[in-house]
Amino acid sequence: MFKKILVANRGEIALRVIRTCQEMGIACVAVYSDADRKALHTLCADQAIYLGVSEPAKSYLDIEKIIATAKNADADAIHPGYGFLSENAGLARRCEQEGLVFIGPPSRVIQDLGDKTIARKIMRDGGVPIIPGMGCAESLLEILTDEAGRIGYPVLVKAAAGGGGKGMRVVHEENELADACRQAAGEAAAAFGNGEIYLEKYLKRSRHIEFQILADSLGNIVHLLERECSIQRRHQKVIEETPSTVVTPDLRTAMGQSAVDAARASGYVNAGTVEFLLDEDGKYYFLEVNTRLQVEHPITEMITGIDIVQQQIRIAAGEPLGFTQADVKGRGHAIECRIYGEDPENGFMPSPGKITYLQEPSGPGIRNDCGIYSGFDVPVEYDPILSKLIVWAADRNHAIARMKNALSKYVILGIKTPVAFLMDVLASEPFQEGKTYTDFITTHFEGWRQKTDEADLAVLAYIIDEIARPRSPQAHITGTTGPATPWQTIGNWRL
Amino acid sequence: MDYRLRIDNTDFPVEVEVNEDLQLNVMIGEKKYIVDYTVISDFCIHMAVDNGIRSGNINAFTAYGAYGKNVVINGRSYMVQDIDSLAQAVRKGRQPNLPNEITPPMPAVVVSIPVSIGDLVNKGQAVIVVSAMKMETTLCAPFDGTVVRINAGINDKVVPGQILVEIEKDG
Numbered sequence: 001m002f003k004k005i006l007v008a009n010r011g012e013i014a015l016r017v018i019r020t021c022q023e024m025g026i027a028c029v030a031v032y033s034d035a036d037r038k039a040l041h042t043l044c045a046d047q048a049i050y051l052g053v054s055e056p057a058k059s060y061l062d063i064e065k066i067i068a069t070a071k072n073a074d075a076d077a078i079h080p081g082y083g084f085l086s087e088n089a090g091l092a093r094r095c096e097q098e099g100l101v102f103i104g105p106p107s108r109v110i111q112d113l114g115d116k117t118i119a120r121k122i123m124r125d126g127g128v129p130i131i132p133g134m135g136c137a138e139s140l141l142e143i144l145t146d147e148a149g150r151i152g153y154p155v156l157v158k159a160a161a162g163g164g165g166k167g168m169r170v171v172h173e174e175n176e177l178a179d180a181c182r183q184a185a186g187e188a189a190a191a192f193g194n195g196e197i198y199l200e201k202y203l204k205r206s207r208h209i210e211f212q213i214l215a216d217s218l219g220n221i222v223h224l225l226e227r228e229c230s231i232q233r234r235h236q237k238v239i240e241e242t243p244s245t246v247v248t249p250d251l252r253t254a255m256g257q258s259a260v261d262a263a264r265a266s267g268y269v270n271a272g273t274v275e276f277l278l279d280e281d282g283k284y285y286f287l288e289v290n291t292r293l294q295v296e297h298p299i300t301e302m303i304t305g306i307d308i309v310q311q312q313i314r315i316a317a318g319e320p321l322g323f324t325q326a327d328v329k330g331r332g333h334a335i336e337c338r339i340y341g342e343d344p345e346n347g348f349m350p351s352p353g354k355i356t357y358l359q360e361p362s363g364p365g366i367r368n369d370c371g372i373y374s375g376f377d378v379p380v381e382y383d384p385i386l387s388k389l390i391v392w393a394a395d396r397n398h399a400i401a402r403m404k405n406a407l408s409k410y411v412i413l414g415i416k417t418p419v420a421f422l423m424d425v426l427a428s429e430p431f432q433e434g435k436t437y438t439d440f441i442t443t444h445f446e447g448w449r450q451k452t453d454e455a456d457l458a459v460l461a462y463i464i465d466e467i468a469r470p471r472s473p474q475a476h477i478t479g480t481t482g483p484a485t486p487w488q489t490i491g492n493w494r495l
Numbered sequence: 496m497d498y499r500l501r502i503d504n505t506d507f508p509v510e511v512e513v514n515e516d517l518q519l520n521v522m523i524g525e526k527k528y529i530v531d532y533t534v535i536s537d538f539c540i541h542m543a544v545d546n547g548i549r550s551g552n553i554n555a556f557t558a559y560g561a562y563g564k565n566v567v568i569n570g571r572s573y574m575v576q577d578i579d580s581l582a583q584a585v586r587k588g589r590q591p592n593l594p595n596e597i598t599p600p601m602p603a604v605v606v607s608i609p610v611s612i613g614d615l616v617n618k619g620q621a622v623i624v625v626s627a628m629k630m631e632t633t634l635c636a637p638f639d640g641t642v643v644r645i646n647a648g649i650n651d652k653v654v655p656g657q658i659l660v661e662i663e664k665d666g
Contacts, residue, residue: 055650341628350628352602356558356565357538380602380652384628408570413538413558420571450571455502456523458566458573460530461540461555462500463511463521465564468534 001317002026002076002101007045008066008091009081012371012387013293014041017079020309022046029073031066033059035379040371049073054381060084063091070100077101077316079309083383086292087114103316105270105291113266113289117160117198123286126265128258131277131285133200139185141178144199148177151201157181159188160196165235167191170202203279205437208232208287209244210275211259212300214311215268220321223256223274224300224308225330230436231425233348238418238441239425240296241335242303245396245434246278255284256325262289271297271312277438295338295388298367302334302392333399334392337407337422340384344421345449351416352380359411365392366406378415386417396434400426420450499578506578561655595637597660603627605651610660614642622660625653639665 004027007014014030018041021028030045035054042048049069051059059065061084070078078100080086092107104110113119117136124130134147137160148155148171157180159167167188169180181197189195212224228244229237247255259274266289273294275287297308306328315321342348358374370387372378378386391406393399407423425431430444437443498509510522514529521528531543535554542553556567563576603625610622616636623634644661647653 346600349632350601350603350630352627356560357556359556380604380627382628384630410570411556411567412572413556413565413567414560416572423570450503452503452505454568454571455505455573456507456526456528456546457542457544457553457555457568458502458575459500459507459509459523460519460521460528460542460544461553461557461566461568462564462575463498463509463519464530464532464534464540464542464555465557465566466498467496467511467513467519468532468540469537 002313004029004073004075005077005079005103005313006031006066006070006073006075007041007079007081008060009079009084009086010036010039010041010060010371010382012369012385013081013083013295015044015371016369017081017293017309018045020307020313021079024310024313026313029070029075031060031069033381035381038376040373040376047073054379056084056381060382063088063094066091067094067098067100071098075100077103077313079103079312080292082292082295087290089114101316103270103312105268105272109266109268110291113291115160116158116162116288117196119266119288120286122265123262126261128262128265128286129284131200131203131287134198137196137198139196141181144181145174145177147199148174151199154202154204156200156202157184157197158200159184159192159194160198161192161194162188167197168235203277203285205439206277206279207244207246207436208237208275208438209247209255209278209284210273210290210294211256212294212297212308213259213263213268213272213274214308214315214321215263215270215272216315216321217269217318218320220324221260221263221268222321222323222325222328223259224304224306224328226252226255227294227296227299228436229296230438231431231440232438233441237296237338239335239337239422240299241333241396241399242299243330243333245436246282251282251284258284258286260325262286270315271308295385296336298369298388298390299334299336302367302390303330303332304328305331332392332394333396334390335399335403335426336388336390337403337426338385339387339389339410339412339417339419339422341378341386341415342384342418343416344418345416348418350380350384352378352384353415354378355412356414357411358413359409360387361389361406361409363402363406365402367391368410372412386412397432400432421445421448424448424451501576501578501581502573596658597622597634597637597662598655598658599625599627599634599653600632600655601627602652602654603632605647605649605653605659606631607649608645608647608660610642610645612642612645616640616642616662622662623647625659634659636662638662641665 006029027046030041030048031051032042033054085091089107089111092102095102154172157169167184169184171180185195207230215221227242229240231239262274273290276284278284354377360368367390391402496511500507512520514520519530528546533541540555563574566573606624606626620636621633640662643663647659
């Protein structure tokens with residue numbers, strides 16, 4: 001087993017990995033940029049090493065810096081978390097060359113599955129159902145137009161190197177195709193350095209269902225059941241749950257087998273996620289493989305009792321899986337809400353800034369993977385995820401009730417968060433009935449505004465705060481830099 | 496004591512009477528409230544509210560922010576502003592809340608500035624692009640005019656209220 005692991009990430013996911021390392025008795029090294037000198041992962045690891053300026057390209061995305069830091073620190077392995085370099089075949093390859101273990105699949109697998117057209121070919125050859133569409137990328141508009149006609153509108157323009165919704169356009173009619181292709185290619189070139197696009201059939205009213213897989217280096221592959229992640233904004237997941245309300249035992253067996261087939265066809269090793277779209281007729285299609293730990297992995301951990309990060313580390317160290325498919329049993333229901341620093345009343349715009357006060361929910365069946373604390377300044381440079389709130393309960397209704405209650409106890413002062421929005425989504429009829437399609441938010445919550453029926457209570461709290469703790473009017477307006485001094489917070493007293 | 500408070504474009508005229516120690520009689524508009532309170536910490540207030548219709552215990556969390564007082568109750572977050580001190584702030588030149596200014600909507604980093612001093616720009620034309628938390632926002636010219644000043648450089652950290660590009664109106 002490894003003696004020391006470098007965690008090449010930041011925020012809540014770095015902390016998540018650090019926790020398991022510490023439980024396994026493995027020393028862990030955090031890396032940090034200027035903006036993260038006081039970040040929780042920097043403070044909580046056994047050792048923290050400075051990488052560089054805040055700009056990601058010069059810190060968390062700098063492969064050579066990460067490699068050199070790992071070697072200097074005498075680490076045996078690198079865990080990339082999610083985002084940043086986690087799906088970068090270059091980092092995996094450099095690890096292979098330098099005798100470091102990359103905790104993830106081999107570089108060749110990352111490269112193959114990272115190109116969507118190659119991934120589609122591997123899956124088709126491996127007997128995994130794929131969405132009808134093109135077999136390779138294309139730039140000529142005449143050919144794209146012909147292909148779109150053959151596939152049938154609506155079609156989806158996708159970036160071959162895509163991810164996170166970038167370089168994607170839905171096209172309903174032929175006259176929109178040229179513009180959509182040009183925009184998607186431009187966006188893909190800017191985001192991934194690769195402007196290649198192709199077309200797929202666009203599936204209306206579909207659900208996003210994914211299967212967690214684990215594959216060891218000896219060829220043993222299991223899946224850890226499904227996750228439904230249909231509640232999305234800007235093609236990014238917001239709420240995930242397991243089990244899905246529409247996956248029957250038979251469908252679960254079939255999709256799970258396809259996920260295992262997908263892993264086998266691509267020569268997969270380590271933890272990964274096979275994503276599918278499920279249409280209204282119960283037919284499912286391969287979407288992509290995420291060759292890394294997913295943000296939403298905790299819901300699977302909650303129902304299976306398996307620590308996925310620990311499995312990743314064991315597999316990377318060459319150990320065999322200690323269990324078989326028959327041992328994997330889901331128990332109860334788990335839901336995750338992603339708490340981003342963003343404003344749901346304003347198009348989910350980012351809301352970085354200082355957390356003046358934080359109170360996390362707790363209680364039976366509640367887990368909060370959190371990367372912030374009172375006084376922490378949420379940097380503008382990185383992904384807006386602050387924490388992942390996860391609940392487990394015996395069934396879906398109890399899980400929803402538990403999540404709603406946990407959200408209502410979650411206090412984050414200083415920046416905007418979607419807590420109230422998430423409460424309304426969970427309380428809504430379509431969510432409670434399990435009518436969760438990928439267009440859920442645009443269909444039911446476009447232009448959402450917070451309810452104001454308790455605004456009078458906020459007025460009362462304001463008044464009491466003024467009377468009990470008067471501050472200088474100056475501080476009211478400009479109290480954004482640094483913590484309040486005792487002279488601001490001591491309140492009203494007489495000598 | 497009287498207050499004029501605003502939450503999200505709704506104004507609340509408030510009259511407060513200190514009834515006894517740690518108890519207030521409050522009129523919000525026409526509605527009467529009797530409130531017993533305990534200050535729990537710098538950020539937390541416990542209230543027992545009775546207004547005839549609704550009564551119960553409430554935990555409220557408060558902190559000052561850039562735009563007013565942030566209050567969180569039962570998972571919902573409110574920005575409560577004092578209309579009088581707001582007016583004062585604008586008079587003193589803080590927080591220019593004018594739509595004609597080119598200022599970022601949130602703390603951000605400047606990504607590109609596609610205009611130069613002296614350029615003629617049309618209303619709606621992109622003049623500066625900022626990025627926050629991996630999301631880019633393009634700020635556009637609010638009217639036709641000429642770029643007279645650029646107050647930020649690429650990779651600069653900028654905050655709301657800071658005027659990034661100044662444009663002189665045509666005519």
